Each structure stands twice: as C-alpha cells, then as structure tokens.
C-alpha cells in the first residue's frame with residue numbers, strides 16, 4: 513500500500529524513513545517548494561532530523577495532490593496547524609485514511625485530531641498514531657511501540673498491519689478519545705516536569721508531579737469518554753514517562769527553561785503550550801479540577817512566576833489520594 517506523509521518535520525521525516533526502510537514507497541509532502549526540492553536532491557533533512565539519510569523509496573514533493581494519491585496519509589504537522597491544512601486541501605484529502613500524528617488539542621475548537629479530521633473531511637477514515645517515540649529514535653531504527661487508534665476496528669487492523677515494522681510495533685485500539693487525550697495531556701505535564709527540574713526542586717518532586725499529573729489526565733479523559741486502560745497504556749502512561757524524563761523532549765526542555773528563567777527558541781514546536789490552555793478551557797466548562805494544566809497555561813502566558821506557581825500547588829488543601 514502506498515503511504516503519504518504530510519509534513520516534513522522531524523516526525524514526518526522519521527516515519528517516512530522507517531517505513532521506506534521496509535521497502536514501502538513513501539511520498540513526503542513539504543509545503544515549501546524550495547525545501548521539498550532540497551530534500552529530494554540532498555536526501556537529508558538537516559534542519560529537522562539531522563544525520564539521517566532518506567532511503568531511495570522516499571520521494572519528496574511540494575505537490576500535495578500527488579502525495580495525497582496514496583491510500584494511507586499520515587498528518588505530521590503541529591496540532592494548531594492541522595485544521596487549516598485539512599480545510600485548505602479538503603478536495604485532495606477527503607475519502608482517504610487520514611492518520612493524525614499530532615499530540616495536542618486545537619485551541620480554537622477544543623477538539624483533538626480525529627474529530628478535526630472527521631469534521632473537515634467527512635468521507636475520510638480518521639485515525640491517530642501516538643505513543644512514546646522520539647523522531648530521532650525511530651529514524652535510527654531503535655525499537656519503539658506506539659498506539660494506532662481507529663474508531664472502525666477493521667480499518668484499524670489494516671492500518672496497524674500496513675504501518676508496523678519489525679522495530680516500529682503498533683498496538684491497536686478503537687478508543688480514539690483516550691489515545692489522543694493521553695498524547696495531548698502528557699505534553700502539558702512534561703512542561704510542568706521540566707519546570708520542576710529547571711527550578712531545582714528535585715527528582716522526588718518530579719515523581720510527585722508526574723503522579724498527580726497522571727491523575728489529572730485521567731480525570732479529564734474519563735469525563736470526555738476515554739477508557740481507563742487506554743490512559744494506562746502506551747499513549748498515556750507510556751508517553752508521560754518518556755516525555756517527563758528525557759531531555760530529548762521539547763516540551764520538557766521548554767519547561768526546564770521556564771523553571772530556570774532562561775530563553776527558549778520560539779520556533780521550536782512545543783505542543784503542550786497551546787494545549788495547556790485548550791485543556792484548561794475544556795476542564796473549566798465541565799467543572800473538572802486541573803491544577804497542573806492551569807499552572808502551565810498561566811506560566812506560558814507569563815501570568816504567574818515560577819515561584820508563585822510552585823507555592824500555589826504546594827498550598828493546595830491536603831486531601832485523599
């Protein structure tokens with residue numbers, strides 16, 4: 513089955529490389545014609561995924577209509593860009609299997625990837641690929657396990673088969689809500705974990721933050737219809753652990769810089785920043801307590817200082833676990 517990847521960033525390029533290494537023909541779409549031409553001739557994406565060669569079976573193009581002819585399309589653009597991309601290119605994309613790879617919630621609509629896909633492209637088969645996996649690890653061929661969530665389990669099984677490789681192992685679920693909320697919320701907690709470490713609060717405080725963050729993830733996700741086992745799986749707990757404990761994570765590094773009072777490159781993709789605000793809004797509407805997400809949203813907007821955020825969290829009333 514031919515596969516198309518829309519978005520030639522770190523993750524899109526890594527997925528294209530991993531699938532092409534298994535002999536798959538992969539079309540990779542970069543929106544900028546100059547960048548597409550450079551990748552196609554140089555066979556490298558030095559800006560987003562340095563040091564990785566593109567296999568011969570990857571062809572890079574800025575023509576979305578040609579890449580979109582593939583049966584399966586992976587949408588590897590940042591969350592806040594996904595709705596615009598789908599609406600702009602609906603004619604080319606509707607009716608395909610469209611697999612969201614972004615980890616976040618759209619700030620304007622409060623929706624996750626599969627709902628955004630379903631609304632923009634009503635004839636598409638919406639799915640999501642998520643779980644603990646750094647682009648650089650995938651590109652190096654290191655073993656990774658991810659979650660493929662599709663509401664239509666029969667189509668999900670086809671996609672699972674088409675996108676798995678011996679080292680990229682996909683587990684399957686029909687719980688799209690749980691899979692996408694796990695991936696979105698763990699980025700918010702990872703920013704908070706970075707703040708804790710950057711502010712010098714220590715490993716014990718990070719473990720406490722991760723645990724309370726996981727409780728918070730469950731509270732919102734279950735209220736929105738997710739299954740508890742999805743949150744405990746790769747797309748929730750698994751990715752929470754990875755992202756809160758690795759300096760490879762951009763969300764963690766962004767939080768670390770906040771905690772230390774250092775600057776951070778604004779061109780870096782940090783999905784948890786907008787998503788913190790999106791989930792705070794979702795939770796507020798439902799009366800759900802999300803102190804960590806609220807704190808991250810306020811820090812991102814510079815409405816509070818790190819010292820104020822820490823003392824607010826520590827001053828919360830003592831309660832049952």
Ligand SMILES: NC(=O)C1=CN([C@@H]2O[C@H](COP(=O)(O)OP(=O)(O)OC[C@H]3O[C@@H](n4cnc5c(N)ncnc54)[C@H](OP(=O)(O)O)[C@@H]3O)[C@@H](O)[C@H]2O)C=CC1
Nearest residue numbers: 519520521522523524543588589590593614615646647781
């Ligand atoms: N990197 C990782 O390890 C992983 C990332 N993800 C998820 O994948 C998603 C993408 O992240 P990642 O690839 O790392 O991000 P990058 O910052 O590396 O790349 C983002 C890419 O999206 C492109 N892009 C941005 N806006 C648009 C648009 N409107 N239309 C078309 N293309 C656009 C950018 O193009 P341009 O260069 O022209 O700006 C760039 O190629 C995120 O949601 C992230 O959470 C998931 C798992 C792992």
Ligand SMILES: O=C(CO)COP(=O)(O)O
Nearest residue numbers: 643644645646761762763
């Ligand atoms: O989602 C990821 C790993 O699973 C990548 O995390 P960052 O976006 O924080 O780099």
